[in-house]
Amino acid sequence: MRGQVLGVDQRSGDGLVAGEDGQRYRFTPADWAQRGEPAIGVTVDFETAGDHALNVFPLPVPGGDRHVLAPPPPRVVASDRNKFVAALLAFFLGTLGVHRFYLGRTGSAVTMLVLTFTVVGMLVSGPWALIDALRYLFMSEREFAVRYARPA
Structure with missing residues (x-):
């Protein structure tokens, strides 16, 4: 399944992934199957066991070897005043x-x-x-x- 890292506890290394099925899955540092540390916003592929994410792999971003998603485009602000x-x-x-x-x-x-x-x-x-x-x-x-x- 694919998903996105929502958060990572810096002290313990435990994290939370939002799956494409709309559910949230917990993972531990042992589940992170890549060298380095997970970061918020990384798109990942993982297996599930209940509410736990196993074998969490970061997916490459097209056009580079980075694993972090590109920032969202700036929000357009409209004003009713001139x-x-x-x-x-x-x-x-x-x-x-x-x-x-x-x-x-x-x-x-x-x-x-x-x-x-x-x-x-x-x-x-x-x-x-x-x-x-x-x-x-x-x-x-x-x-x-x-x-x-x-x-x-």
């Missing part, structure tokens, strides 16, 4: 913190709004909004989506 809209809001209504409300940053949005009602605060929130506008424009789409994604 960085250009946020930048325009920051540029035109930034001192009121509207762009921060738009992005779900209500704490800093309220702070900017309160600061706007004082002369000294206006001197702080004006450059703050301009910097935010420029930051949004120069930020990559992926970074923007990750940073300002709404909680599910």
